[in-house]
Amino acid sequence: MRGAGSLRIAVLASGRGSNLQAIIDAIEAGTLDATLALVLSNKSDAPALERARKHGAPAVFLDAKPFSTKSSDPKEKQAAREAYDRTVLDVLKQHDIGLVVLAGYMRIVTTVLINAYPNRIMNIHPSLLPSFPGLEVQQKALDWGVKVAGCTVHFVTEGVDEGPIILQAAVPVLDGDTAETLAARILVEEHKIYPRAIQFHAEGRLHVEGRRVRIDDR
Numbered sequence: 735m736r737g738a739g740s741l742r743i744a745v746l747a748s749g750r751g752s753n754l755q756a757i758i759d760a761i762e763a764g765t766l767d768a769t770l771a772l773v774l775s776n777k778s779d780a781p782a783l784e785r786a787r788k789h790g791a792p793a794v795f796l797d798a799k800p801f802s803t804k805s806s807d808p809k810e811k812q813a814a815r816e817a818y819d820r821t822v823l824d825v826l827k828q829h830d831i832g833l834v835v836l837a838g839y840m841r842i843v844t845t846v847l848i849n850a851y852p853n854r855i856m857n858i859h860p861s862l863l864p865s866f867p868g869l870e871v872q873q874k875a876l877d878w879g880v881k882v883a884g885c886t887v888h889f890v891t892e893g894v895d896e897g898p899i900i901l902q903a904a905v906p907v908l909d910g911d912t913a914e915t916l917a918a919r920i921l922v923e924e925h926k927i928y929p930r931a932i933q934f935h936a937e938g939r940l941h942v943e944g945r946r947v948r949i950d951d952r
């Protein structure tokens with residue numbers, strides 16, 4: 735496996751995995767000093783798993799079905815999510831993971847993982863948080879009429895898309911934009927800032943001070 739940095743990262747992904755690919759490319763180019771020690775997906779056919787295999791990294795599909803509940807009781811739903819995350823945690827421990835990187839991972843992460851990896855779980859979100867948390871955010875940005883959109887890398891805390899912000903990048907919203915063209919412009923920036931944020935962590939330069947993340951100068 736290429737990428738012999740001492741930081742062992744796990745990427746959790748549910749879909750196409752273009753951010754995973756940007757991370758792999760950065761490792762292979764030597765700009766990200768980390769080892770891709772695991773890619774885990776809740777989707778058996780996630781292209782992200784194939785990208786991991788091509789890089790020579792362990793690729794694990796963890797089926798959520800045995801953990802799902804038909805109940806609409808929020809407590810039972812939460813218990814089901816936590817049970818799944820306990821299994822995820824076992825896999826992370828087996829692979830001696832130091833940083834968990836969510837990249838298009840379509841599950842809510844529970845305190846089971848958050849408490850096991852405090853300030854060591856990152857996520858990327860395709861809006862300038864705190865504007866437009868949640869899903870279909872490029873369309874929401876267009877509907878609101880904002881002139882600037884972008885993406886955010888943040889630490890994961892219990893509130894969805896609420897954790898301390900590590901890096902952001904902005905792009906203009908153009909008159910003719912659709913959700914697709916805007917998403918594509920944002921994605922170019924995602925692929926730059928995610929590997930950079932992980933590299934900052936690898937270098938020990940990120941310091942969480944309340945809501946703010948201070949990045950040491952080099």
Ligand code: GRF
Binds near residue numbers: 750751753754860
């Ligand atoms: C990205 O837009 C990311 O910001 C969001 O989900 C998408 C994942 O894309 N969280 P990919 O699977 O990395 O291509």
